[in-house]
Amino acid sequence: MPRGCATMRLMGRDKSKYDLIVIGAGPSGMMAAGRAADLGARVLILEKKKRYGKKLLLTGGGRCNITNAEFDVRAFLEHFPESKQFLYSTFSKFSAKDTFTFFEKKGLPLVVEGRKRAFPETQNAEDVLRVMREYINKNGVEVKTGVRVASLEAKDGKVMSVKTSKDAEYFADNFAIATGGLAAPETGSTGDGFNMLEKLGHTIVPPTPNIVPLTTDESWVHNLSGLTLSFMTIRFIQKGKAKVKKTGKILFTHFGVSGPLILNAAREVVKLLEKGKVTASIDMFPDTQENELDRRILNLFDKNKNKLVRNVLPGVLHEALSEVVLKFPYINLFDREVNSVTKEERKRLVKKIKNLTFEITGTLGFDKAVITDGGVPPEEVNFKNMSSKIYPNLYLLGDILNTNRPSGGFSLQLCWTTGWVAGTDAGTHLETKSPSGIMEQI
Ligand SMILES: Cc1cc2nc3c(=O)[nH]c(=O)nc-3n(C[C@H](O)[C@H](O)[C@H](O)COP(=O)(O)OP(=O)(O)OC[C@H]3O[C@@H](n4cnc5c(N)ncnc54)[C@H](O)[C@@H]3O)c2cc1C
Structure with missing residues (x-):
């Protein structure tokens, strides 16, 4: 979408209301936010930690095993034994090949090692975080750090707002929960998302440490x-x-x-x-x-x-x-x-x-686990756009999903894919979902 068009849209919007609020600035949250904003959405990320991307920096021993270079979607999904039947359409929209293109276009080529594990050529997770930070900044995503979301407020099958631990309230047309699981809790993923979703009526398969x-x-x-x-x-x-x-x-x-x-x-x-x-x-x-x-x-x-x-x-x-x-x-x-x-x-x-x-x-335990087994079961997710089947304006991303997979870059690819697909959906349907649509029709 041409930039001018996005600006026109913004002019007509209720300034206190965002098109998309993303909770959590991990890889899946940053991808969703950057993508939606790139398509013209007004996006806010609320992140609990003062500095975000902590877990991303730990990945691959600091080298970041960013994806797995299995470019055949079906072969890739063989590594997701219990959820492959749900994930095909999602991964067809943004696959490992797309991850290569995405980072290469942003000046970060990837190299492939044994077991098809892909890493940035620079062998440095800092560069992956830098690219993602530039992606959200360049597209005008607003990021508030040091803000812990305490609850999602819903009415008539729709999430209306989020409340923070300091009782501030933020409103949006769409929300994305990208709070991670329970693995490496010192990075910020302490299971908040599971608790909030359970309160909203989602099933949470009891979390246990995985890849540990x-x-x-x-x-x-x-x-x-x-x-x-x-x-x-x-x-x-x-x-x-x-x-x-x-x-x-x-x-x-x-x-x-x-x-x-x-x-x-x-x-x-x-x-x-x-x-x-x-x-x-x-x-x-x-x-x-x-x-x-x-x-x-x-x-x-x-x-x-x-x-x-x-x-x-x-x-x-x-x-x-x-x-x-x-x-x-x-x-x-x-x-x-x-x-x-x-x-x-x-x-x-x-x-x-x-x-x-x-x-x-x-x-x-969770302290040394790479991912969490458990979370939202695939049956409660609409994989066409990564939204909740209970709250269609709520996207569920990355580690929040109960999706068993091995080490080797599959977890981050799940984040890039789910983030991209949700961000695309949030950014594509602005006219129908946001008040700005009125302005644009004029
Ligand atoms: C040591 C280690 C090494 C790993 N190496 C690899 C690897 O090489 N390749 C790979 O594919 N995967 C790897 N993983 C797994 C991968 O890092 C995760 O799958 C991925 O980070 C999950 O991303 P996410 O966006 O779902 O959540 P996270 O990265 O967990 O981010 C969640 C974010 O949400 C924030 N948050 C949580 N609650 C709230 C709240 N209430 N309000 C506001 N913000 C909140 C957190 O502070 C955090 O910033 C590794 C994991 C670990 C622990």
């Missing part, structure tokens, strides 16, 4: 802190049955285990923990049968009969892990010479290497 490290009390795990092992298989076992199985890289930490494999298994493990005890079992040689591994170790032992087992085993197993395994009480081979090891003891060692178990005690 797992904890254990086993000290040998803690002692391996910093060790990363590739091509391991981990099984999560409940009542003797392997319920979840993943293969990839595991990172040992001073509290338990982490790394993409663990983070992406966390949701299922959390659900198992709700039902009872969960034991993790690591197979360090997932592609090697027990008898084959036994043969390899026997070979190694045959060549090093007079050496200490602890000096020989690192020939097949990482040194730090060898030490841990050999010191287990029921293995107890750390101080033994190879020639003293019996066949039974060797077999026990092989079994241990293929089944290294420890009990999972929980997760690091």
Whole structure:
């Protein structure tokens, strides 16, 4: 829309009323606000924190895994197992490819790394925040920081205004709730949106931490802190049955285990923990049968009969892990010479290497979670424009939605997509939704 046209519209508007009020200046809120304003809407962002974009700066370890370069929408949505059927039309309007174009046009080209993860070429999340800030500023979005929205006031199936914790009231034709979930609450996302929506009659699927490290009390795990092992298989076992199985890289930490494999298994493990005890079992040689591994170790032992087992085993197993395994009480081979090891003891060692178990005690919680599992169920959202099915003038964006997805740039893409689609809708229907339409018809 030509700028002059947008100005004409503004002239006819009730100055105290906005076309769109966005609650929360995270990625989804900024995208919605910038897009609507670019189309000529009068937009206000209300942000609780004094400085906004805090979580965005943490993303991708400060490098911002901005999207996933899977450009086929259906293939992209395979990563949203429970909501893909709802999201197709939304993502067709603004896909990962559009994210590439959006940021490239604003002078921030993206580069692709393993698992199709895309990052800004500058490898700096600050640049992503800068681009988004420029996008809202350039389009004239008004931003009030340090303002916590306390409630949404609704009448006859329509949201009329928002009230702040200091009792100020702001009016608009449309509202967008972009307050995030509960992950990394120090960044501002403390679940306010869930509470406000629940009061309005929306269902909120109880939030639990997702994409989150797992904890254990086993000290040998803690002692391996910093060790990363590739091509391991981990099984999560409940009542003797392997319920979840993943293969990839595991990172040992001073509290338990982490790394993409663990983070992406966390949701299922959390659900198992709700039902009872969960034991993790690591197979360090997932592609090697027990008898084959036994043969390899026997070979190694045959060549090093007079050496200490602890000096020989690192020939097949990482040194730090060898030490841990050999010191287990029921293995107890750390101080033994190879020639003293019996066949039974060797077999026990092989079994241990293929089944290294420890009990999972929980997760690091919302403080260390990347996203929240839970929130507004897809059934209550009109995905054509991201509006609430209960309040058609209320958009629901980003982490507020109950949309399970893995790490790899999928969460931010959900924000860019939902923000863009809502912003487009709010900015496109100004004539019918705002009093300014009268002016424009004249
Ligand atoms: C450590 C970490 C790393 C991550 N890395 C990646 C990554 O590399 N790639 C990826 O795709 N995803 C990543 N994520 C996930 C991603 O950051 C989130 O999915 C995304 O930020 C969600 O955006 P949002 O707009 O929904 O909400 P948020 O970013 O959570 O923003 C919500 C905003 O709303 C404000 N707010 C809350 N309540 C109120 C209120 N009552 N009134 C006014 N304002 C309010 C908050 O202060 C905040 O500014 C990461 C998350 C974390 C925690």
